[in-house]
Amino acid sequence: MNDQPVNDQPGSRGADHSPEQPRDLGHPLRLGLLLPDDDPALATQLAWAAARVGVDLLAARDGEDGEAWTTLAYLASALAEGGDPGAPIDGARQGAGEESGPRAPMDLLAIVSAAGNPAVLGRAAASLDLLSGGRLELALDPGVPGPLDASSEPPQPHHAEDRAAESLRVITGIWDTGDPGKLRFRGEHVTVAGTPRGPAPAHPLRLGLVAQRRRAQRMAGRLAQSWVSLEAPIGASIGDGEGGEEGIAALVEHWRRARTQVDDAAVAAGRDPREIVGTVLVPPAFSAGNSLPVSMLLGVAAGVSTFLIAPASVEELEVWAENADRVRREVADAREQAGIAVGIRPSLAVRQARVPGIDYDAIPSELDPIEPGDPRYGTVRSTYMRGGRPGLVLRPQDAAGVSAAVRYARAQGAPEAMPLSIRSAGHGMSGRSTNDGGIVIDLRAMRSIEVLDAATRLVRIGPGAQWGEVAAALAPRGWAISSGDSGGVGVGGLATAGGIGLLGRQFGLTIDHITAVEMVLADGSQVRASASENAELFWGVRGAGSALGIVTAFEMRAQEVGDVGLAILVHPMPDAADLLERWGEVAAAAPREVTSFLLAQGARAGQDAMAQSITVVNRSEPEAILADLQPLADVAPLAQQQVVLTPYAGVVVPSQPTHRGRGAPVTRSVLLEEITPEAAAAMADLLASGQVHFFQIRTTGGAAADVPVDATAYAGRRGAFSVLAMGSERAALNAAFAPVEAFGVGNYHSFETEPGREPQTFGPNLPRLLALKREVDPHNVFRDNVVLA
Numbered sequence: 170m171n172d173q174p175v176n177d178q179p180g181s182r183g184a185d186h187s188p189e190q191p192r193d194l195g196h197p198l199r200l201g202l203l204l205p206d207d208d209p210a211l212a213t214q215l216a217w218a219a220a221r222v223g224v225d226l227l228a229a230r231d232g233e234d235g236e237a238w239t240t241l242a243y244l245a246s247a248l249a250e251g252g253d254p255g256a257p258i259d260g261a262r263q264g265a266g267e268e269s270g271p272r273a274p275m276d277l278l279a280i281v282s283a284a285g286n287p288a289v290l291g292r293a294a295a296s297l298d299l300l301s302g303g304r305l306e307l308a309l310d311p312g313v314p315g316p317l318d319a320s321s322e323p324p325q326p327h328h329a330e331d332r333a334a335e336s337l338r339v340i341t342g343i344w345d346t347g348d349p350g351k352l353r354f355r356g357e358h359v360t361v362a363g364t365p366r367g368p369a370p371a372h373p374l375r376l377g378l379v380a381q382r383r384r385a386q387r388m389a390g391r392l393a394q395s396w397v398s399l400e401a402p403i404g405a406s407i408g409d410g411e412g413g414e415e416g417i418a419a420l421v422e423h424w425r426r427a428r429t430q431v432d433d434a435a436v437a438a439g440r441d442p443r444e445i446v447g448t449v450l451v452p453p454a455f456s457a458g459n460s461l462p463v464s465m466l467l468g469v470a471a472g473v474s475t476f477l478i479a480p481a482s483v484e485e486l487e488v489w490a491e492n493a494d495r496v497r498r499e500v501a502d503a504r505e506q507a508g509i510a511v512g513i514r515p516s517l518a519v520r521q522a523r524v525p526g527i528d529y530d531a532i533p534s535e536l537d538p539i540e541p542g543d544p545r546y547g548t549v550r551s552t553y554m555r556g557g558r559p560g561l562v563l564r565p566q567d568a569a570g571v572s573a574a575v576r577y578a579r580a581q582g583a584p585e586a587m588p589l590s591i592r593s594a595g596h597g598m599s600g601r602s603t604n605d606g607g608i609v610i611d612l613r614a615m616r617s618i619e620v621l622d623a624a625t626r627l628v629r630i631g632p633g634a635q636w637g638e639v640a641a642a643l644a645p646r647g648w649a650i651s652s653g654d655s656g657g658v659g660v661g662g663l664a665t666a667g668g669i670g671l672l673g674r675q676f677g678l679t680i681d682h683i684t685a686v687e688m689v690l691a692d693g694s695q696v697r698a699s700a701s702e703n704a705e706l707f708w709g710v711r712g713a714g715s716a717l718g719i720v721t722a723f724e725m726r727a728q729e730v731g732d733v734g735l736a737i738l739v740h741p742m743p744d745a746a747d748l749l750e751r752w753g754e755v756a757a758a759a760p761r762e763v764t765s766f767l768l769a770q771g772a773r774a775g776q777d778a779m780a781q782s783i784t785v786v787n788r789s790e791p792e793a794i795l796a797d798l799q800p801l802a803d804v805a806p807l808a809q810q811q812v813v814l815t816p817y818a819g820v821v822v823p824s825q826p827t828h829r830g831r832g833a834p835v836t837r838s839v840l841l842e843e844i845t846p847e848a849a850a851a852m853a854d855l856l857a858s859g860q861v862h863f864f865q866i867r868t869t870g871g872a873a874a875d876v877p878v879d880a881t882a883y884a885g886r887r888g889a890f891s892v893l894a895m896g897s898e899r900a901a902l903n904a905a906f907a908p909v910e911a912f913g914v915g916n917y918h919s920f921e922t923e924p925g926r927e928p929q930t931f932g933p934n935l936p937r938l939l940a941l942k943r944e945v946d947p948h949n950v951f952r953d954n955v956v957l958a
């Protein structure tokens with residue numbers, strides 16, 4: 170739905186105004202078709218012709234001979250691809266499962282029986298929303314019997330309406346994925362014993378009610394985002410003849426009365442009538458000649474904005490199209506003269522949850538915003554590590570959108586007056602890619618992965634991609650880029666910081682494979698940086714990118730990587746210091762094809778201390794892999810072992826992109842040149858302190874250490890081991906960590922949440938980095954991760 174929100178406008182009604190006669194509410198005018206449910210061939214011809222003549226909306230209704238879902242799913246797919254809906258649908262066209270599939274060229278309205286299972290309806294709508302690229306809206310129709318009704322007496326109209334109202338509530342609950350609990354609902358007609366919520370529609374999805382009777386119209390006013398009228402009053406076909414002046418007057422009066430019911434109920438429920446869109450079917454008798462434009466023009470003045478006709482032929486549709494242009498023009502002129510802004514008032518829930526200081530009406534619509542109160546908010550508010558409550562999440566689709574987002578955020582006073590966070594895939598350890606009350610620029614929509622030059626294995630990757638997605642995309646070519654140990658981590662966060670990965674000892678850090686970046690700077694300008702363009706920025710972005718701008722694309726050179734050996738070895742750890750020292754010695758001495766990460770856990774209630782290594786051996790011959798693994802297996806007796814041969818894409822697999830982090834993480838990082846007996850003893854004490862609930866050592870060094878310290882902003886080249894400790898109590902963790910830190914030669918800022926550690930992170934590169942920062946971001950706009958002030 171292409172709806173721009175509107176705020177108060179002079180003379181318009183709002184929840185704080187008393188009810189009055191309906192008037193033009195400024196909703197976008199939409200002229201559409203209701204497709205026949207009993208003639209699939211005509212429905213297809215009409216839909217195709219509708220795309221040609223520029224219809225705003227296609228509606229399909231459940232009927233005896235067809236289901237609205239089936240019709241619209243088929244048409245959404247065919248029309249979105251620009252194909253002929255008469256042709257069969259192939260798998261490539263389906264597009265389901267994508268977060269943003271191809272976009273249908275018009276809005277789609279599914280008018281479905283309110284007697285269906287509402288949980289199923291809600292989920293089906295979320296799928297069709299994806300398939301149509303966000304063009305769907307849904308209306309429940311109490312007038313269409315459900316499958317169970319056929320075998321028994323049809324329910325009384327008021328029972329069917331009550332059931333529809335309960336179903337509206339259930340569907341809203343299914344879409345409320347911000348609530349982690351199962352949905353339970355006990356109504357008079359609908360019961361949901363406990364079902365997982367979701368999926369939420371990926372786009373705003375209007376939920377309406379077909380309301381012929383006053384009772385249902387009042388329900389729509391209380392609960393729905395649209396009311397739909399599909400029947401004409403008897404008076405509209407009498408008087409001075411069908412479609413004549415008296416008939417038009419009767420028809421429009423019928424709409425006006427319905428709208429009054431809707432609006433009065435809305436105001437009584439504390440809502441604003443401008444939240445509720447009016448959709449009517451213009452009866453066939455009014456579809457010809459001048460009756461159609463006149464009834465539509467009068468209808469707009471009575472608070473209706475979406476007009477459907479049900480043409481009997483393509484020719485009838487073409488005549489309608491000529492009238493449609495006139496109506497569009499006249500409505501636009503009338504609105505301009507009356508100073509009526511076009512848009513749909515956000516719901517009360519959304520308005521109440523708004524954060525003062527953010528001008529929600531000024532958000533550029535291409536930024537696909539999500540704000541508190543939006544049912545999709547729960548899917549974007551938090552990150553993997555931290556729960557957040559931002560006032561606004563902007564979701565640009567491209568570099569121009571990122572630029573617009575930066576300019577918009579700065580116009581709201583960010584970051585001085587409100588927090589500003591940049592998010593790629595939301596796996597930041599610091600959790601700073603969300604915030605409370607501020608703005609998040611979420612780059613997840615920018616996740617394309619394309620090959621620029623196959624001969625040199627040059628690829629271009631969007632920041633919102635997860636590394637697991639990158640691995641899967643490169644695997645068919647036998648390529649890989651060393652990233653980290655988790656496929657859910659985002660390209661944007663990791664490739665601006667370093668990238669200590671499971672192929673790292675052989676291929677170095679992820680940043681060592683970047684050949685160019687495209688960025689948006691603090692002033693919103695778009696730049697490219699490489700060894701030959703903006704070379705200083707290119708230097709800085711590889712290690713401190715998050716403090717310099719927003720990377721909108723990375724160009725990187727992949728490596729040829731066949732199947733690799735992946736081993737998981739578990740050792741009991743009665744003597745932690747001994748095991749850590751031995752493992753460190755063996756892991757550092759191994760050939761560069763071997764990269765090992767070690768997870769260690771002190772003794773806990775009922776559990777002995779243990780260590781688990783995850784090791785990648787970049788060789789394809791099983792014997793060679795086992796030979797390389799043997800020294801690691803020998804560091805201590807084994808409790809479990811598992812070795813598999815897998816593509817690199819089997820090592821890092823993508824994860825669920827919706828995060829439900831809570832609280833705020835506390836982590837500490839240090840880089841060690843070697844694990845000396847003293848350092849091992851300090852780490853054993855740390856593990857025994859009870860202050861650490863996650864402890865990992867990653868081997869780095871190898872090829873990463875071949876690169877001079879001043880070649881990139883990343884300064885931790887001397888570190889052969891990256892140590893990460895995660896706790897829950899900051900002061901206690903700091904105290905327990907200090908003895909380990911004493912052996913350090915720096916830290917990795919992606920694993921560090923303690924503020925003020927930039928001197929340790931950037932070491933000798935810090936003065937150069939500060940000078941660069943002053944040049945490209947003098948007002949310190951990008952301060953949520955590394956602070957260079």
Ligand SMILES: Cc1cc2nc3c(=O)[nH]c(=O)nc-3n(C[C@H](O)[C@H](O)[C@H](O)COP(=O)(O)OP(=O)(O)OC[C@H]3O[C@@H](n4cnc5c(N)ncnc54)[C@H](O)[C@@H]3O)c2cc1C
Nearest residue numbers: 593594595596597598602653654659661662669715720954
């Ligand atoms: C489970 C897990 C495993 C991990 N394993 C490894 C590992 O093995 N090796 C390793 O090196 N790291 C690892 N990390 C750390 C990870 O690399 C960083 O936390 C990284 O920032 C996450 O990237 P993201 O895009 O998912 O994060 P986000 O939370 O989206 O972003 C984190 C920060 O990066 C900055 N940022 C994000 N996108 C951009 C952009 N496009 N341009 C500029 N700045 C940006 C922002 O300041 C943001 O606050 C791991 C993290 C987790 C949670």
